Amino acid sequence: MAHLPLRLLVISAIVLPMPLAAQDRASDKLKTPEVVEELFNCRAIENPEERLACFDREVERVFAANETRDLVITDQSEITEAKRGLFGLNLPNLRIFSSDNGSEDVDQLTATLARVSRMDNGRYLFVLEDGARWMQTGNVNGAQRYKEGDEVLIKKASLGSFRASVGGRNAGKVRRLD
Structure with missing residues (x-):
């Protein structure tokens, strides 16, 4: 019984930070780049001519960002391949390689x-x-x-x-x- 306060202290040190850690993981998810968000926002425009003009304008911005490598477009298979190439290296936790993004874990x-x-x-x-x-x-x-x-x-x-x-x-x- 004399060790009960110590046990409670250890348990609270482990359990209390858990919600904070969960919040950190949620904020680690990749956000859609602004240039892509603007393209997606075109879908909400009801007038067909304005919607088309928006798509034309925003697709050009996405294309330019891709050309200058400010925006890198990839798919899950490329991310999984990169994970395989980095397998075994001691790297920081990079959001782009998180399994939350749908890429396959490499074990x-x-x-x-x-x-x-x-x-x-x-x-x-x-x-x-x-x-x-x-x-x-x-x-x-x-x-x-x-x-x-x-x-x-x-x-x-x-x-x-x-x-x-x-x-x-x-x-x-x-x-x-x-």
Whole structure:
């Protein structure tokens, strides 16, 4: 019973910030760019000639913003592909890659080994076909022989770590270098 005040303090420290965290997540959603909102607003104009003039004007603004790269238009498949390319890197939480935006979460990656080399400490450095470099961080029992062309499966593991298998053989824990 003597520890009850301490327990209540710990529980309140965990529970009280939760609504604030939920608000932060809601505000993290991507907003529609103003130039696109203006285009969408044209739909509300009842007069067909005015609506068409609005669409013509606003489409030109969207086109110009796209040409100057002030506005980047993409689809979910491109975002998912970017997530795959960044898989394993320790990046800040970027709103554009949030699963709230409808893009698929990437929890594993399958690729082909472009290069493999054994380091002085006996662990391996794996270079994937896209140039991503992964270093073996955990020990693996037995002599492993990995070679170029082997298929690599890298999965998210606990506490932000990653596990790999190469050619169907356990390669243990790995860490993305770049």
